[in-house]
Amino acid sequence: MAPLVPVEKVEDVWFQALEEVDSDDRSVVDFSDYVTETWVENNRQMWNHYETEGPRTTNHLEGWHHKLNNQMHRAHLNIFTIIKLLQTFQSANEIKIIQLAAGGKRRKKEKKYRDLETRLRQLKERYELDMINVMDYTDAVSHILKHR
Incomplete structure (x- = not known):
């Protein structure tokens, strides 16, 4: 679980x-050499x-794209239809922003995801307080994600 390790x-x-x-x-050796040279030694920050605080995936963007595609009932729309569709999306988002600013509630994440984030946050705190070493932390993260 190297993505969640410092x-x-x-x-x-x-x-x-x-x-x-x-x-x-x-x-296996070829693959591990590739990962080592390409990702571990060179592109870790990527x-x-x-x-990371907030989303670690692009699922929210994929969801928006899926919603956009569902609104387009043909493969090749003209530019004016696309603009009108994007304006509709913008209006809906502006309404959501106003509702949130007025005290409206966001939809809660599913309980299993809230629980997962809590467990990972608690584990990270234990690691940062030197209560566990990096390998125990990594093993525990792996176990949590594997059994979710």
Whole structure:
């Protein structure tokens, strides 16, 4: 679960995890070399979410895109139809903003996701307080996400 480990610890976690891998299998070695060179040694900040507050995925954007596609009843709309559709979306969002500013409530996340975030936050706090080491933290995060 290297994406949820501090950036400066990713390499340590990755190399420790590699010690448990069967190094006799050439495809495993090739894959681990690729991950090490491309992602662990070079692009950690791009995919690491340890410090991320808010969404860690693009699901909200995919949902918006799906909704937009459902409103278009043909594959190739003219530009004026697209503009009118986007204006409708904008009006709906402005109404939501006004409602929220007036004290309206946001729709709650599903309980399983709220519980997952709580468990991950508590685990992160334990790690940051040096109550557990980085490998125990990583194992626990992996276990939580695997059994959700």
